[in-house]
Amino acid sequence: MKLYNFSLAPNGQRVQAFLNEKKITLETRQINVRDGEQFKEPFKSMNPFNCIPFLELDDGTIISESISICRYLEEEHFPNPSLFGNNPQNKAYIDMWNRRLELDCLTPLGFALRNKVSMFADRVLAGTRNDIKQSPDVVERGMQMTNLLFERINPCLEKNEFICGDNFSVADITGHSIFLYCERFKFEIPTKFENVLKWKSKLYERECFKYE
Numbered sequence: 136m137k138l139y140n141f142s143l144a145p146n147g148q149r150v151q152a153f154l155n156e157k158k159i160t161l162e163t164r165q166i167n168v169r170d171g172e173q174f175k176e177p178f179k180s181m182n183p184f185n186c187i188p189f190l191e192l193d194d195g196t197i198i199s200e201s202i203s204i205c206r207y208l209e210e211e212h213f214p215n216p217s218l219f220g221n222n223p224q225n226k227a228y229i230d231m232w233n234r235r236l237e238l239d240c241l242t243p244l245g246f247a248l249r250n251k252v253s254m255f256a257d258r259v260l261a262g263t264r265n266d267i268k269q270s271p272d273v274v275e276r277g278m279q280m281t282n283l284l285f286e287r288i289n290p291c292l293e294k295n296e297f298i299c300g301d302n303f304s305v306a307d308i309t310g311h312s313i314f315l316y317c318e319r320f321k322f323e324i325p326t327k328f329e330n331v332l333k334w335k336s337k338l339y340e341r342e343c344f345k346y347e
């Protein structure tokens with residue numbers, strides 16, 4: 136099994152944090168997506184969606200999507216510590232939170248960045264090169280959605296150390312990624328979201344995120 140990744144990419148870093156938390160080292164090939172290496176062979180044929188990270192299994196199967204890669208690694212090879220839950224109820228609960236964070240905030244923030252920074256001018260959708268124009272509305276929408284998410288999750292973090300309760304999970308890795316995007320945007324998290332800020336501090340001190 137071999138991981139194809141890029142250590143500077145947000146989604147690559149999510150998988151790396153997951154590996155760090157489990158203390159796993161995988162054979163890894165760096166693909167420089169900033170230079171367009173993902174559009175060259177053999178990578179182009181391996182993952183026609185032209186994104187990293189992706190995992191090549193020993194039988195040649197390719198698994199892409201950060202969360203799908205992590206799920207496969209946990210279920211097939213590295214069950215402990217469990218970051219996806221270990222019974223149907225907490226599996227569903229962690230999945231629910233991860234989806235909320237991805238759909239309502241991380242993805243909108245990813246689009247916001249791609250619609251703002253000149254480096255992404257011809258690539259507003261990851262893994263493509265085209266002439267879809269960057270739109271300031273998408274940037275603004277990303278900021279608004281982030282604020283809304285923080286407003287909604289602040290009460291949920293009142294008694295919890297982590298987003299799903301007292302145990303660190305893959306949803307916290309998604310949360311950490313959201314905070315990194317906020318930094319890039321110089322999005323200052325309002326102090327009224329004190330539980331969100333507490334959660335952020337907790338995540339920032341965690342070893343698995345010290346990958347630079």
Ligand SMILES: N[C@@H](CCC(=O)N[C@@H](CS)C(=O)NCC(=O)O)C(=O)O
Pocket residue numbers: 144145146147168173185186187188199200201202258260261262263
């Ligand atoms: N939903 C995918 C997103 C993957 C993604 O957007 N990867 C970016 C790096 S963070 C990429 O490969 N971009 C290549 C490009 O922009 O062409 C995941 O969670 O893995």
